[in-house]
Amino acid sequence: MFTGIVIGVGRIAAVMPLADGVRIAVDVGALDFSDVRIGDSVAHNGVCLTVVGRRTVAGKPCLEYDVSGETLSCTTGLSEVGSRVNLEKALKVGDPLGGHWVTGHVDAVGEVVAVTPVGESTRVQFRAPPQVAPFVARKGSIAVDGVSLTVNAVEDSADGSCLFTVNLIPHTVAMTNFDRLTQGVRVNLEVDPIARYGERLLAYARHFYARHFAQTPESLPGADVLGGDGP
Numbered sequence: 001m002f003t004g005i006v007i008g009v010g011r012i013a014a015v016m017p018l019a020d021g022v023r024i025a026v027d028v029g030a031l032d033f034s035d036v037r038i039g040d041s042v043a044h045n046g047v048c049l050t051v052v053g054r055r056t057v058a059g060k061p062c063l064e065y066d067v068s069g070e071t072l073s074c075t076t077g078l079s080e081v082g083s084r085v086n087l088e089k090a091l092k093v094g095d096p097l098g099g100h101w102v103t104g105h106v107d108a109v110g111e112v113v114a115v116t117p118v119g120e121s122t123r124v125q126f127r128a129p130p131q132v133a134p135f136v137a138r139k140g141s142i143a144v145d146g147v148s149l150t151v152n153a154v155e156d157s158a159d160g161s162c163l164f165t166v167n168l169i170p171h172t173v174a175m176t177n178f179d180r181l182t183q184g185v186r187v188n189l190e191v192d193p194i195a196r197y198g199e200r201l202l203a204y205a206r207h208f209y210a211r212h213f214a215q216t217p218e219s220l221p222g223a224d225v226l227g228g229d230g231p
Contacts, residue, residue, distance in 0.1 A: 002043045004099030004148025006086040006176050013057040020069045025062035043088040045077045046146030046188040048104025075106045076186045084177040086146045099148025100141040106188045108132045122168040130160030135195035143190040
């Protein structure tokens, strides 16, 4: 479990093919990862990965992670040498929850639509695909490449996707890899876990009532928005 407060940026120093996926070596630079052990979890651009080893690449001490083919198929930014990645250690009991609950299980890949300077800050608009659009809410939380952000505005699109806007203060840009954000850049998105559970409860309720009151799930309120498999 994470909180979406990135502690710094690492760099993928090596990528080694596996039978299914890749093993990556990540240079953490000057960040203190001396307390991280084999088997611990670290978020990389919002993706929870398990430390499987340590090695030196070009004189730089690195942590190693195995990234499965499944993970590569539904995320971005984890398979190219030189890519900069946002890093966050897993929460420990007693750690402050500075952002919001982030599981490290990416829901979808989004895309930068527009980047606009606003005074000292930066306004960024992203497009979220249809499968996560219902869970993006104004003044709600969303993790973008592992960074906990507040949604300032949401605009639904005819194709089921949505545009959402966030504001980045200079400190956030300085502590993350967000200085790379330009139109068309792809990012990992994770919605607030509370929204996931809410969707599951409502989907279950629709199928329950359909079963016991002879209504089809499609005829119940919210059927055009909420999906999921019932019992």
